[in-house]
């Protein structure tokens with residue numbers, strides 16, 4: 604066991620292996636703890652969605668919103684997806700979490716619209732396992748039907764890496780989803796190995812330019828050229844573009860210069876709790 608290995612290493616003295624083991628040990632303990640606690644997170648309503656606005660800089664209009672899951676952990680506080688989504692993906696619990704996220708996002712958007720909020724789509728991230736689940740389309744329909752949200756106000760975000768090994772299957776599933784009237788975004792665009800072939804083969808209607816093209820964009824002419832080319836290409840394909848991870852006004856100006864018309868990033872807002880999102884973006888007084 605890890606404990607035994609750790610005791611063994613300790614006896615041998617504080618060499619570099621010991622430190623390595625100690626770190627591994629801590630990492631493993633944390634993983635086991637999360638594995639054990641995650642089922643309770645669902646059962647005890649500890650999951651929560653945060654909302655990040657998507658803005659058209661031209662006039663500051665709210666054009667969409669991305670739902671991002673958080674775990675309000677009784678001891679650790681607010682936990683980010685990277686702290687538990689990988690574990691959920693490994694253990695299979697991502698299925699239940701993903702279904703919850705879909706339902707929650709749809710019913711929030713329906714409630715906001717019923718209260719007179721803007722008619723904008725809500726984006727939900729899918730995981731690899733969800734995408735491969737043959738019940739996915741049923742889950743999506745259920746989420747929409749149970750709250751009465753019209754499919755045009757739901758957008759699903761997928762990544763290139765999810766398509767990699769089965770393009771044929773991916774195209775069929777996405778086609779079915781698009782036929783329901785739901786939008787599909789290709790998230791983290793440009794980080795995969797064959798981004799262009801995905802655009803060519805898949806029924807997607809929006810792409811999100813990955814943050815890595817943005818972080819240095821005001822200085823990096825290559826990034827500028829790439830972003831400008833993506834925007835032009837997308838325009839010709841009738842695909843919407845949104846730039847992710849805009850943090851500064853210089854980045855914003857540069858991206859606008861590349862004719863990108865929608866952005867998401869800390870420059871406008873971090874992901875917000877529902878209460879804050881409503882107050883600042885949906886029903887500002």
Ligand code: C2E
Pocket residue numbers: 655670671672683684685688701704728729730760790791847848849850867868869870874
């Ligand atoms: P993503 O879908 O690419 O979401 C954008 C991430 O970038 C969010 O992190 C957001 O807070 C962050 N971000 C937005 N603007 C900026 C910015 O200007 N600067 C920087 N540095 N970061 C920015 P978050 O919420 O931690 O989510 C991370 C990833 O976790 C998401 O990446 C998505 O892949 C995954 N995720 C989030 N919610 C869910 C979910 O409900 N289900 C699944 N399967 N995955 C989720």
Ligand code: MG
Pocket residue numbers: 669728760790
């Ligand atoms: Mg996303």
Ligand code: MG
Pocket residue numbers: 790791811813847
């Ligand atoms: Mg992204």
Ligand code: MG
Pocket residue numbers: 791
């Ligand atoms: Mg990402």
